[in-house]
């Protein structure tokens with residue numbers, strides 16, 4: 001009943017900030033969780049056989065207490081990120097260790113250390129309550145949230161908040177995440193919801209768009225410039241679909257790698273001309289578990305040169321990790337950059353260091369984005385320069401299936417989840433701007 005009143009207020013065009021502030025908060029809400037007593041659920045199974053549908057639960061959980069500098073947000077929609085896949089299969093670690101460590105920090109952070117973990121690192125929704133010290137946001141504000149949680153009590157993070165020693169990813173290393181009807185965030189995670197998008201479209205880009213922005217565009221990452229040849233692994237996936245758009249919008253030359261003709265078509269539809277189907281070409285960078293095959297790196301490099309008129313790669317946008325890293329280092333030009341934010345296929349990388357030092361290449365580690373970078377990435381979405389890559393939308397009950405699809409690489413772009421939103425397509429405030437970009441907004445839908 002209380003939740004219905006919240007939803008009614010969000011859907012009524014006449015609601016005022018005062019109306020939202022006066023709404024009673026429910027005592028509990030529905031949330032996607034993993035359970036601390038199930039962390040051994042998949043012991044002994046291969047990674048690919050660990051099934052998120054078994055470990056992700058839809059539970060009724062208490063609304064957390066609101067602290068200083070925080071906000072409670074009614075979540076209309078969220079999205080599945082790969083970090084939720086990692087959480088659901090308890091790899092590389094169970095996330096309960098993160099919550100325990102955070103809980104030891106202060107009286108307030110103790111709230112996070114619970115026998116259940118509400119997961120999810122994206123949301124679009126409406127602010128319900130703000131804690132003491134929050135002035136920039138008020139009840140009723142329509143927002144998206146980025147997933148950087150920082151304490152900023154140390155000097156270390158004050159040039160770049162990603163360097164704060166207490167830097168965490170919300171909904172992964174903290175509790176009360178976005179795959180739920182209500183979420184608890186720090187107010188410095190909030191950003192305006194782009195008005196031309198529906199709730200589920202607005203919730204889709206956040207984490208991956210911000211990450212791709214820092215990794216590829218920001219001076220903290222590769223600092224991409226016009227004309228750069230950018231090799232993008234998984235170019236139609238979560239990160240890759242934004243990296244491809246940044247490369248195109250920034251006057252660079254993306255060389256997109258995908259694994260099917262359908263995915264190749266999506267890259268072409270985004271405007272990319274150089275697209276490599278790694279399945280069709282049959283690259284085998286590893287001869288066996290221990291041995292790479294430099295001849296295959298070279299064959300891959302030749303294919304890239306066919307597209308570039310003989311040039312090599314200025315920037316590699318890396319995340320598959322062990323499987324591709326040796327090839328990524330090899331195909332980079334002298335002085336070029338390999339920027340990495342993940343290791344989906346394995347975190348113990350191996351590459352031939354002679355090709356790195358003799359050719360003065362650089363490897364840059366990149367992780368999510370600071371508030372400013374997330375803000376700039378969101379601003380590009382709001383301006384219609386970069387578009388959501390939402391393909392399919394699930395209900396909160398179906399989150400396990402949504403995470404399964406991402407785990408098994410059955411999805412395209414981003415997979416959305418409706419939380420309080422009763423149906424897709426709601427929350428659009430700027431129909432005129434939407435009409436200008438409608439084809440791009442729908443490019444990934446239902447493929």
Ligand SMILES: C/C=C/C(=O)SCCNC(=O)CCNC(=O)[C@H](O)C(C)(C)COP(=O)(O)OP(=O)(O)OC[C@H]1O[C@@H](n2cnc3c(N)ncnc32)[C@H](O)[C@@H]1OP(=O)(O)O
Nearest residue numbers: 082083086091092093121147169207211341342343367368
């Ligand atoms: C936005 C979305 C992002 C993604 O999707 S990313 C993909 C998903 N994320 C992941 O897969 C990452 C998951 N996290 C991890 O795997 C682990 O999280 C890390 C490997 C990143 C870190 O592990 P830890 O156990 O926290 O670090 P340690 O350094 O091995 O252990 C901490 C203890 O080691 C001490 N230590 C640290 N550095 C040193 C050093 N240089 N020399 C000696 N000791 C060191 C510390 O003090 C502390 O000690 P004390 O346990 O006693 O507190």
Ligand SMILES: NC(=O)C1=CN([C@@H]2O[C@H](COP(=O)(O)OP(=O)(O)OC[C@H]3O[C@@H](n4cnc5c(N)ncnc54)[C@H](OP(=O)(O)O)[C@@H]3O)[C@@H](O)[C@H]2O)C=CC1
Nearest residue numbers: 082211234237238239258259320323341342344345367368
């Ligand atoms: N550090 C950070 O801040 C962040 C890290 N990440 C991490 O990045 C990784 C990717 O995330 P995301 O893009 O959202 O995931 P997606 O699954 O949406 O996309 C990844 C794409 O990578 C490609 N890929 C997967 N495995 C391989 C492989 N072995 N070799 C070559 N290509 C492969 C696939 O494309 P195809 O099959 O078409 O080639 C897949 O679609 C995850 O591990 C995630 O945890 C994500 C966001 C932020």
